[in-house]
Amino acid sequence: MLTRALPGLLIFLVVTLFGIYAADLLGMFIVKLGLLPEGSASPVSGIFVAILLGIIIWNIIGLSTIFLEGVQFSVKYALRAGIILLGLRLSLTEALKLGAWGLPLIIACISCGLVVTLYFTKKLNQSNRLGTLIACGTGICGVTAIMAVSPVVKARDNEISYAVANITIFGLVGMLFYPYLANLFFANNPIKAGLFLGTAIHDTAQVTGAALIFSQMYDMEKAVDVATVTKLTRNLFIIAVIQLVSYFFFKSEGKKEEGNEYELPKWYKLIPLFVIGFLVLSFIRTIGDVTVTNTGAAFGFLDPSTWTEFYNSWSSFGSKYMLGLAMAGVGSSTNFKVFKGLGIKPFYIGLIAALSVGSVSLLFVSLFGHLIVV
Structure with missing residues (x-):
């Protein structure tokens, strides 16, 4: 299969690399406009750009059948590896x-994020798959959550593309606006500001960008640390939420799939292997960090700089290249007419969800933020 998939994989690799490059250029442009501090990472996801390029290739240029095996391989295997x-x-x-x-x-x-999004998905009579993707992207960790949940709920390619676009747009708006809102409500309190930014904004890069804006404008570096820790902790919940949304999705939708009766799978069958792999590597990272702290060497033989370089390089390879490859494949199998056919209602759902999460974060941080010491 790999041999047959090779032509498509090479094309998607080029698309992925170009998407990463284009996203970096957009980030530099945003910095030059003064919307982000110097040295900030690009708030535009290379994965999002890869999806757009894939859609353009499929709908404007066209894709030969020789590349179709590569589409299937990248969406299935590269996604899980990433x-x-x-x-x-x-x-x-x-x-x-x-x-x-x-x-x-x-x-x-x-x-x-989960309850509000799924409620309005039902009220507006939208696809449960799309609503689940937007819910997880809004509530947990943006694009990463969408890609983690999509194979579990068997999301269609156009639904994945729409959800990623939705999350990216509202995450960018939050990144640019919320630092000023944080200062309005939590002036001179970097812990509260960091908690708000870390829970109200969708994607990790966007949270970091917002925290840097707040830090440099109001001279509170502590906010960056708090926002980052908050966001990483929030990301960890992807492990539990995948099981939760899988259960409810199969319970509501799985009983009747394409007109056929379908029995709800056993709970252990709702745990995808890639989630187990994710958890195993997270434990490895934890053990490495703990041994660095306690003995000065990860696992007793890796110096701290080598260990940091190791996990940064491999996690970056997964997030940039493997997931980029997968999303280029998703875009290249998305019919633009079908994507357009999803309409404006899912956009409203994402807007309501983003505002709801931001409001809850603002309220809870205002009421209980003083109890948290980092």
Whole structure:
């Protein structure tokens, strides 16, 4: 299969690399406009650009049948490999730094994102698959959550593309606007500001960008640390949420799939192998960090700089190249007419969800933020 998929994979690799390059250029342009501080990472996802390029290739240029095997391979295998490697980005010890009060705030915001989005998805009579993708992207960790959940709920390519675009747009708006809102409500309190930015904005890069804006404008570097820890802790919930949304999705939609009766799978069958792989690598990252702290060497033989370079390079490879490859494949199998046919209602759902999560975060941080010490 790999041999037959090779032509398509090479094309998508080029698309992925160009998407990453284009996203970096857009980030530099935003910095030059003064919307982000110097040295900030691009708030535009290379994955999002790869999806757009894939859609253009399929709908404008056209894709020969010789590349179709590559589409299937990248969407199925590259996607799962990328998600597994993301586990190296998350150390479980980071969650402990927030203390007992930080986790309820994170859980409240995640719950809000899930409940509000799925409620309005049903009220507006939209696809449960699309609503689930937008819910997880809004509540947990943006594009990463969408890609992690999509194979579990068997999302269609156009639904994945729409959800990613939705999350990217509202995440960017939040990144540019929320630092000023944080200062309005939490002036001179970097912990509260960091908690708000880390729970109200969708994607990790966008959270970091917003925290840097706040830090450099109001001279509060502590906000960057708090926002980052909060966001990474929030990302960890992807493991539990995948199981939760899988259960409810199969319970509501799986009983009747294409007109046929369908029995709800056993709970252990709702745990995809890539989630287990993600969790295993997250434990490896945690053990490495703990041994660095306690002995000065990861696992007793890797010096801290080597260990940091190891997990950064592999997690970056997963997030940039594997997931980029997968999303280029998703875009290249998305019919623009069908994508357009999803209409404006899912956009409204994403807007309502984003505003709801931001409001809950603002409320909870205002009421309980003083109890959290980082």
